[in-house]
Amino acid sequence: MSLSLRELNRATLARQSLLSRGTMSPIELIEHLVGLQAQAPLAPYFALWTRLKSFQPDELAQLLLDRKALRMVLMRGTIHLVSADDALTFRPLTKVITERDLVRNATHAPALAGLDFDELAATGRRLVEERPLSISELRPLLQPIWPDRDPASLAYGVRNMLPFVQVPPRAIWGRSGQPRGTTLEHWLGRDPHPAPSIDDMVLRYLGAYGPASVMDAQQWSGLTRLTEVFQRLRPSVLPFTGPDGAELFDLPDAPRPAADVPAPVRLLAPFDNVLLSHAARERIIDLDMQKLVFTINGIIKSTVLVNGFVVGIVETVKKKDEARAVVTLFHQVSKRASEQIEREALKLLSFDAPGTRQTVELLRSTP
Known part of the structure; x- marks a missing residue:
């Protein structure tokens, strides 16, 4: 069974609690x-x-x-x-x-x-x-x-x-x-697990980040030689073909929403795992944008999702009784999306800097 890029995106967002809080x-x-x-x-x-x-x-x-x-x-x-x-x-x-x-x-x-x-x-x-x-x-x-x-x-x-x-x-x-x-x-006051299961760890990864490939799981974990783990798991997981032709695996009962399910604007945290836990990150961020989000000194910036994909970055600036969210968009978005970004950014400021005077600034930048 094949999965489109949009279907892969929605499946990942669903289990990341990013389709709905x-x-x-x-x-x-x-x-x-x-x-x-x-x-x-x-x-x-x-x-x-x-x-x-x-x-x-x-x-x-x-x-x-x-x-x-x-x-x-x-x-x-x-x-x-x-x-x-x-x-x-x-x-x-x-x-x-x-x-x-x-x-x-x-x-x-x-x-x-x-x-x-x-x-x-x-x-x-x-x-x-x-x-x-x-x-x-x-x-x-x-x-x-x-x-x-x-x-x-x-x-x-x-x-x-x-x-x-x-x-x-x-x-x-x-x-x-x-x-x-x-x-x-x-x-x-407790000792580590004496015999933890790598198979269980991989299954939990699929539940949170799947559908995913062997290379995706290795990127997330930092471990190697996981092919043999997936071979053992084959009877209990479903195989898929990703948009790039890669073999993907998933839990049978994991959510896989349709491609046309709406994805609301979300502001991801710095270093958010959903950006770091796949070898093929195109399911959520375009390759051209990665260099603007992943800096050369290892910082992963806070990002803006519109329709499920990264479209920009956000930074909060706090000074005494003022707080400002600076949103830099990598390409043009609709007026409706801009309004949703502003509303979400104001919610972020209310969480991060309650009681301050809060403003949102939208900027444009080209990847």
Whole structure:
């Protein structure tokens, strides 16, 4: 069965709660989405705001404070916000990514060559379980033990070897704090899952991002050799052919709306996972626009969706009692779409900067 680009777009939006705002609790949606990209500490708040009907920042802040959700390096070797249960499941599956990086990283691998990584991890664990530490705070503590090694690389090695959780007040709405961390086990008082299933992880990915190819799943997870996983799953998933001829897979009961189902204007968070979790991103963003959204220094800008596809970027500017949303469109949109963008941007400002004088500015730019 073939899927058009529009059908693929609508299927992805439906399970991302981007066709209509959902009524799940924040923790339920976080688990359904298999985590939220969280390199920018506050980005998950905006990802939840655009997907839930009545989300308030304190709801996520409390989950972090109660240790029901947390931030740590997982899929793709990047920081994700996940539920505590998912952290215990995904960390054993994804630790190969950060461990592999220690022998490939151009900056740190040469300084760590020949080091006993198990000894480094054990020392780092002792230090960060005594009290949460930042990477910069680890450096002077590690240097006396390995005086002939670069302390920045040693601290990087600890961060990669350990299940390093960034703890509050980091990422708490309305507060600030350095990215200090401790181990997952110490933070939760529980050990990671002893035998997590990569098959289950892939099925959950399909539920949140499918229909998807093997390459898509590998892009999302950062893991390799997933072809054999999909081969095992073939009896329980449906095969499709994508608009580019690629073989796609999906859960039998997952939503796949018709191509003509309306897609409302949505403002995506910075680093939004829906832009990062496929090898072929054309289902939501044109290739020509990616260079305007994905910057050379690794920033993924907040984007505007019209009719399901990226048409521009949005930035909020706050000064004392004023807040402004600057929307830069990459091509002409209809008057109706412009009005919807302005309304959605005002809602964003009310969420981000309540009580301020709020304005929206629409600009034009050509990819």
